[in-house]
Amino acid sequence: MKKWLMFVVFSALIVTLVACSNDEAGDSDGxxxxxxxxxxxxxxxxxxxxxxxxxxxxxxxxxxxxxxxxxxxxxxxxxxxxxxxxxxxxxxxxxxxxxxxxxxxxxxxxxxxxxxxxxxxxxxxxxxxxxxxxxxxxxxxxxxPTTLFYRTDVMEEAGFPTDPEELAAEIDTWDAYYEAALTIMEKTGKPITDSPEMLFNAIRDQQEQQYFNEDDELIIEDTVKASYDFATKMIQEGLVGKNELWSPEWGNGMAEGSYATMPGSPAWMIANVKGNAPDAGGKWSLTTIPEGAGNWxxxxxxxxxxxxxxxxxxxxxxxxxxxxxxxxxxxxxxxxxxxxxxxxxxxFLATSDEYFNGAETAKIFAEAAQSVKTVYMGVNYAIVNNELATALMNVAIEGADPQEEWDAAVERINTQLERQ
Known part of the structure; x- marks a missing residue:
């Protein structure tokens, strides 16, 4: 009797171990x-x-x-x-x-x-x-990979070509972009872009170094300060609008054509434009961004x-x-x-989009992707990014002094980094 009970207990133990083994390997059906x-x-x-x-x-x-x-x-x-x-x-x-x-x-x-x-x-x-x-x-x-989205109707009114390759050849540097902004404002009364942050990001993302080096040292004075200065110069001259990224006003501008371009627009931005401006098909197009692409x-x-x-x-x-x-x-x-x-x-290369005036979207983004530089972002990237965005918007909305806003942002950044 004792031998039989021991056999039953031993058999039960083996079954339990097998079941546990199966549970570890996968679900109940193996x-x-x-x-x-x-x-x-x-x-x-x-x-x-x-x-x-x-x-x-x-x-x-x-x-x-x-x-x-x-x-x-x-x-x-x-x-x-x-x-x-x-x-x-x-x-x-x-x-x-x-x-x-x-x-x-x-x-x-x-x-x-x-x-x-x-x-x-x-x-x-x-x-x-x-x-x-x-x-x-x-x-x-x-x-x-980032490109330049633009309103064909605004560009045409300002006297610029609407063909992607022709426009890219005419606006091939940021200095040329600035000159185009002057012309667009003179001819149409509209800013070349409506988001200070988007302009800054587009130039920043072309840099080989941005906020931190690989030792996680803050290096913004030597890397992105020039991008900030360029963006705030255009803001102060009234060539850039005052709307924040993702705000209703910024989205409404896509539909209304209240600004000419969206610099630094990635591939996924196509869905945002179509969603905000469903009736603006054929009025938007895209081309390469001046001086090389970044990634967003x-x-x-x-x-x-x-x-x-x-x-x-x-x-x-x-x-x-x-x-x-x-x-x-x-x-x-x-x-x-x-x-x-x-x-x-x-x-893939034949992919085009009638909403974007028949532009060869895949080809344009592929060319952009192959020009992106390798960039180390750093664990505290978001801290710096948020503070610089705040500085830009203070210049745009409140008319604050750009250098004072930069200095204040750097002070806030360093305070937060010390807490990390």
Whole structure:
């Protein structure tokens, strides 16, 4: 009787251990289960379904939310040591912050990242790489190379060509942009652009260094002060409007044609213009920005250390960020690819947009993408950016002295940096 009871107990123990082993490997039906957090309208939900059909041994739980909420939830989960997903999308403005906690993420170099590095633009790859090149926190998804959006009707009234290549040849430097602003104001009474911050950002993003060097030392006096001075000069001369980015007034101006250009507009801005000005089709176009492009936006796919399935997670994100799938994401959802092989695809290059007066949008953005410089942003990038934006708007709205506003912004920046 005792031997029989011992046999039953032993058998039950074996069953329990097997069940626990299965739970650790995947869900109850034996599949590997991956939680995937994303933000925005990526269209990845459709691709996740496709991947699961092709990989029946993998189940992916797709969770889509607002960008700020997703990043906050990820940070909280990592800090608590529980609740993080297997795969997390991180936006470029946040990637340096999470790089500070790289011990909470898998180094993708250990899973084959170096084998796919050649798929991506050099500057984009570098944004998710440690300063010493030893740690790769994410694989690149979309990008936001910048261009010059413009109102064809305003340009025509001011006597400028409306063809993208002809306009780019005429406004090919920032000095030429300033001269164009004088002409546009004289002929139409309209500012060349309506957002002081957007003008400043467009010039800043062309610099090889911006707010910090790789030792995280503040270097704005030597790098972006000239951009600030140029923008505030144009503000003081009444050549730039006074509306903040994302304000209703700024959006209304897209529909009304109350300003001529939007410098530093990335690929994803197309949707914003169409959304704010649905009846202005044919009145907008785009061309290359003076003196070379910058980048605004884009993201990466990372694998937090809490994942028990880093190999399967890496296999999935390698597929999702491959040139073939990025091309499909571009056609389906407008996510501009970070994989330059795509830029040679004939169908891709033939992409045009009738709303933007038939401009060859893909070709223009692809050329812009290949001229972007590699820039180190720094973990406190947002602190500096917010204070300089405040200074610009004080000059525009309150008529404040530009140098006094700069000095005040630098003082606020240094105070905040000392608290970090």
């Amino acid at each position: 599949k590997v289960e991956l939680d995937f957090w994303v933000f925005g309208s990526t269209g990845y939900d459709v691709l996740v379904e496709e991947y699961m059909e092709e990989h029946p041994d993998v189940k992916i739980n797709f969770n889509e939310g607002e960008m700020e909420d997703m990043h906050n939830n990820l940070f909280t989960s990592l800090s608590a040591g529980s609740g993080a997903p297997d795969i997390a999308q991180i936006e470029i403005s946040e990637i340096t912050k999470f790089m500070q906690a790289q011990d909470q993420f898998y180094n993708l170099n250990d899973y084959g990242a170096e084998d796919v590095e050649a798929n991506f633009l050099d500057w984009k790859w570098a944004q998710a790489r440690s300063v010493d090149d030893s740690f790769q926190i994410g694989l690149p998804t979309d990008i936001g 936006g884009g993201s990466f796919l990372t694998i937090p250390k809490e994942s028990e399935h880093p190999e399967e997670a890496f296999e999935f994100i390698s597929w999702l960020t491959s040139p073939e799938i990025q091309l499909r994401s571009f056609h389906n959802n407008g996510l501009f690819p970070s994989t330059p092989d795509v830029y040679e695809d004939e169908e």
